[in-house]
Amino acid sequence: MASTITKIPTKYLFMHLISSSPKPPVSxxxxxxxxxxxxxxxxxxxxxxxxxxxxxxxDYSILFRLKLGLNRYGPSVSGVTSPSASSPGASASETKAAEKTAFDIKLEKFDAAAKIKIIKEVRSFTDLGLKEAKDLVEKVPVVVKKGVTKEDAEAIIKKLQELGATAVLE
Incomplete structure (x- = not known):
């Protein structure tokens, strides 16, 4: 016995049920x-x-979930935050620093004797040619790499400092 199911839009089904029943039962x-x-x-x-x-x-769906208590994913995207979301002693700058995931490496100064080694090092972690890397290093202070993870940036800064350059993480 196979049964066939037809899809009827719920609006029409609801209207059909209302109109087909003689009178709703009185409660x-x-x-x-x-x-x-x-x-x-x-x-x-x-x-x-x-x-x-x-x-x-x-926006309505978010508000409706909040009203029903179904906000299991934290505060909504609209920027409304609860006072308990951040610790009472945390300032805005501390929370920004904690959230930052991409860093820039800034070359502030370097030893003139190590210029060629620094240019080679800059070429190794960027996709620049010799002339572009030389021009970049000569524009000190300058950002030599953008959007790097903290671990990679610290390794690059360490290499640059070993060569005699002063580099910082921004």
Whole structure:
């Protein structure tokens, strides 16, 4: 016995159920007047939700989850944060420094005798040619590498300092 299932849009199914039943059963908790008002209210809410833009629907879904207590992923993206989200003694600059994942390496100065070695080192961790690396090193102070992880940046700075250059992490 195979059964066939047809997909009927829920709006039509709901309207069919309302119109096909002779009268909703009267309960001791609500009368038929409130049931009809409730149906009209739900239809009005559904129509208003369908009229929202994508961004408004997204904001509404976040707000609705928060109201229901379903915010298991922390505060919403809209920037609203709870006071307990950060520690009471933490300042904004400390939280920014903690969140930073990409760093820049800035060459501040170097020993003139080690210029050629520094140019070679700059070429090794950048994709620059000899002339571009030379021009870059001669523009001291200058950022020689951007968007590096902290571990890689510290290794590069250590190499540059061994050659006689002063480099800092930004």
């Amino acid at each position: 001791r908790f609500f009368s038929t007047d409130t049931a009809e008002n409730r149906n009209q209210k739900l239809e009005r809410i559904a129509d208003e939700l369908l009229d929202l833009t994508k961004l408004e629907r997204y």
